[in-house]
Amino acid sequence: MFTCTKEASVEIVYYIVLVPMVYVACAVFVVGTIVRLVKILLEPKHPTTLQIYPEKRPRWLWALQDTFLFPTVIRHKPVFWVVLMLFHIAFLLLIIGHIELIAEIKIFQIIPHEVFLGKGFVGLILCLAVLYFLFRRLVSPYRDLSVPEDYYLLILLFLTFIFGSEMDWARRWYGYDSLTVDGYREYLSNLLYLKPYVSSDLTAPGHSFMLLLHVFFANLFLIFFPFSDFMHSVLSLPMNKLRRG
Amino acid sequence: MDKKTRDNLLKLFQGKLDEAMRLYLEQCTRCGLCTEACHAYASMGQIKYIAAYRHEIVRRIYKRYFKGRGKVWPSVGEAKELSEMALDELYEAAYSCTGCRRCMMYCPFGIDTQMLMSIAKLLLVGAHAEPEILTMLADTSIEKGKSLDLFKESFLAGIKKLESEVIKKWRIEAGETAIPIDVEGADLLYVALAGAHSIIPAAAVFNAAGEKWTLSFFEAVNFGAFVGDPTKTKLILDRIIKEAKRLKVKEVCICECGTAYRVMKQLSGKQPFEVSAVTEAHARYLKEGRIKLDKSKFKGKPITYHDPCQIARNGGVIDEARYVLQHLTDDFREMSPDPRYNWCCGGGGGLVALGEDTLDFRMKSAKVKVDQVQETGAKILATACENCHAQLNDLNGHYKMGVDVQFLSSLVADALVQ
Numbered sequence: 001m002f003t004c005t006k007e008a009s010v011e012i013v014y015y016i017v018l019v020p021m022v023y024v025a026c027a028v029f030v031v032g033t034i035v036r037l038v039k040i041l042l043e044p045k046h047p048t049t050l051q052i053y054p055e056k057r058p059r060w061l062w063a064l065q066d067t068f069l070f071p072t073v074i075r076h077k078p079v080f081w082v083v084l085m086l087f088h089i090a091f092l093l094l095i096i097g098h099i100e101l102i103a104e105i106k107i108f109q110i111i112p113h114e115v116f117l118g119k120g121f122v123g124l125i126l127c128l129a130v131l132y133f134l135f136r137r138l139v140s141p142y143r144d145l146s147v148p149e150d151y152y153l154l155i156l157l158f159l160t161f162i163f164g165s166e167m168d169w170a171r172r173w174y175g176y177d178s179l180t181v182d183g184y185r186e187y188l189s190n191l192l193y194l195k196p197y198v199s200s201d202l203t204a205p206g207h208s209f210m211l212l213l214h215v216f217f218a219n220l221f222l223i224f225f226p227f228s229d230f231m232h233s234v235l236s237l238p239m240n241k242l243r244r245g
Numbered sequence: 246m247d248k249k250t251r252d253n254l255l256k257l258f259q260g261k262l263d264e265a266m267r268l269y270l271e272q273c274t275r276c277g278l279c280t281e282a283c284h285a286y287a288s289m290g291q292i293k294y295i296a297a298y299r300h301e302i303v304r305r306i307y308k309r310y311f312k313g314r315g316k317v318w319p320s321v322g323e324a325k326e327l328s329e330m331a332l333d334e335l336y337e338a339a340y341s342c343t344g345c346r347r348c349m350m351y352c353p354f355g356i357d358t359q360m361l362m363s364i365a366k367l368l369l370v371g372a373h374a375e376p377e378i379l380t381m382l383a384d385t386s387i388e389k390g391k392s393l394d395l396f397k398e399s400f401l402a403g404i405k406k407l408e409s410e411v412i413k414k415w416r417i418e419a420g421e422t423a424i425p426i427d428v429e430g431a432d433l434l435y436v437a438l439a440g441a442h443s444i445i446p447a448a449a450v451f452n453a454a455g456e457k458w459t460l461s462f463f464e465a466v467n468f469g470a471f472v473g474d475p476t477k478t479k480l481i482l483d484r485i486i487k488e489a490k491r492l493k494v495k496e497v498c499i500c501e502c503g504t505a506y507r508v509m510k511q512l513s514g515k516q517p518f519e520v521s522a523v524t525e526a527h528a529r530y531l532k533e534g535r536i537k538l539d540k541s542k543f544k545g546k547p548i549t550y551h552d553p554c555q556i557a558r559n560g561g562v563i564d565e566a567r568y569v570l571q572h573l574t575d576d577f578r579e580m581s582p583d584p585r586y587n588w589c590c591g592g593g594g595g596l597v598a599l600g601e602d603t604l605d606f607r608m609k610s611a612k613v614k615v616d617q618v619q620e621t622g623a624k625i626l627a628t629a630c631e632n633c634h635a636q637l638n639d640l641n642g643h644y645k646m647g648v649d650v651q652f653l654s655s656l657v658a659d660a661l662v663q
Contacts, residue, residue, distance in 0.1 A: 036271075039267075040264060040267045040268060040271065041264060042264075043262060043263050043264040043266075043267050044263045044264065045263065045264055045265075046263050046264065046265035046266070047512070047514075048511040048512055049511055050265055050357055050360065052346065052349055052350065052355075052558055052559070052585060053557065053558060053559065053560065053561035053563060053585075054561065054563055054564075054584075054585070055561065066353075066355070070353050072278065072350060072351055072352065072353055073278060073353055076278060076281065076351055077278060080276075080278075140292070141277060141280055141292050141295060142275070142276075142277040144292045144295075144298065145275045145277050145292075145295065145297045145298055145301070146275050147275065147301070147321070147322050147323045148320060148321050148322075148323070149321045149322050150274070150275055152321065227313075227314055229272065229273070229274050231271070231272065232272055232274055232354065235268055235271065235272045235354070236272075236353070236354055238268060239268050239269075239272060239354040239355050239356070240354065240355050242265055242268065242355060242357075243349055243355030243357075
């Protein structure tokens with residue numbers, strides 16, 4: 001008769017979350033995002049201009065400015081703008097940081113830094129910013145405008161950030177160095193080259209629970225991305241282009 | 246609501262889904278940046294007037310019927326059934342929105358509330374729940390286009406009576422016609438509104454500028470656009486396009502009517518004529534030295550100018566009005582340092598055409614406009630849109646603003662130097 005020990009069951013869970021679920025999440029993220037974008041952009045164009053006047057040229061440059069610098073936000077809600085900018089810059093650094101956890105990328109080291117970049121503050125900023133977004137929604141009139149999805153997505157982001165950050169903080173601020181950058185690179189590069197390997201370093205007690213939860217929530221983030229308002233990261237530019245004409 | 250009605254309404258909804266509409270429907274983070282953008286919210290403080298709240302009324306139906314998520318897990322995005330109650334909400338949202346698009350200046354993505362409200366209006370038309378008067382007015386315009394001969398004589402007789410008023414403002418040479426009509430080969434076709442105030446000053450200025458012009462048989466206003474019926478909007482528009490082509494004019498000049506101007510400018514497509522607003526024509530005449538204005542006419546009376554949303558923010562006629570005003574007064578007072586942020590008067594989107602039915606709401610929702618006008622200290626409040634003029638007049642009476650509400654074209658006609 002087949003028997004499964006508790007340790008074996010835990011290992012299976014680890015393996016599922018750290019390997020097949022990551023592949024599924026990445027596939028859903030890429031395919032879902034492309035399909036949703038293509039479906040929208042294949043619709044017929046609106047027959048009239050939807051721009052706001054006076055117009056400024058070149059329109060595409062102003063649309064880029066609207067998309068990446070949020071001028072309407074700084075004009076009307078400067079404090080919100082500061083948090084938004086901090087969040088989005090930190091998110092960009094987060095992506096760079098994760099790419100550096102796959103392999104060493106020389107161009108990212110133009111400004112020499114230790115991997116993971118940001119000395120722990122990238123995660124801290126993201127966590128605090130998400131908490132700000134979340135609590136902001138609990139106050140009227142934002143509460144009246146929000147739907148459950150808005151809270152769920154922010155909670156999901158917070159959980160992803162907090163467990164990821166904790167590993168970073170533990171290593172940097174509390175000298176916990178069992179799982180090194182090389183350990184992450186071995187795991188992530190093997191995943192990338194379709195040779196998944198979960199080393200015992202990865203599942204060693206101490207950090208493994210945090211890693212498991214971080215990867216689990218990050219997977220959920222990737223899976224939900226194409227079906228949620230996270231898509232604003234992709235749709236914002238074509239929308240701002242409409243306003244600019 | 247029975248299934249057949251719902252299916253028909255959803256087909257109408259589907260018909261509105263082009264690329265832009267999909268983007269507007271699919272993307273809103275409900276960040277609330279648009280909260281202070283709407284004059285109705287700014288004046289009345291009710292959440293239902295926030296742009297994002299209006300969007301959600303339409304978006305929830307979209308999520309329910311056009312998104313997989315809305316079918317599998319409707320509660321996560323508060324997806325909603327299309328029901329009688331939903332129609333009531335659509336009515337409230339659509340007919341409290343003037344389509345001024347000021348909220349687009351706040352939204353980080355530039356979501357167009359007027360576009361989303363056009364879905365609401367179309368669904369109301371499909372359910373025969375739209376304001377009946379707007380449909381009746383639209384139908385009358387269409388009928389007029391079909392049977393021009395029936396009213397031609399009475400129209401010509403009516404116009405003839407106005408000619409002496411035009412001559413009082415600008416003397417013409419013997420043998421010339423003060424209000425030319427149906428002139429083939431004229432350079433400019435002027436499309437007025439049904440009312441002497443829309444014809445007399447414009448005619449005087451055209452004559453003063455030596456313009457080769459002709460008056461349209463049709464009124465410019467497009468009630469099809471107000472009621473949100475694209476078929477009727479097109480039919481009403483096509484009457485004027487047909488007339489312009491028949492007369493072989495080079496320019497179609499729209500009177501002071503914001504919606505008419507925007508519809509003609511942006512919906513007429515590529516045509517053998519240019520489209521202009523009468524304010525643009527006046528600015529051009531001044532630049533070319535074809536007319537001269539006497540500033541002393543309004544001495545001691547500071548003038549402020551209300552930018553009609555459909556002509557300025559949504560139509561691009563901004564500097565031209567100021568150029569004209571520079572020639573009318575040395576004491577021009579801007580309402581807003583950036584015309585894109587000028588408050589809506591609260592009368593657009595068909596609300597003024599609904600008359601007494603919307604009067605209470607129009608007065609309450611435009612308090613911020615009143616404050617904006619009063620802060621300028623101006624004695625003359627000029628504008629270049631029929632709806633805005635009617636609404637500002639109502640506000641003037643209701644709030645005892647003590648200003649003289651004038652059409653910009655009337656000021657120009659009154660200040661003409663013979």
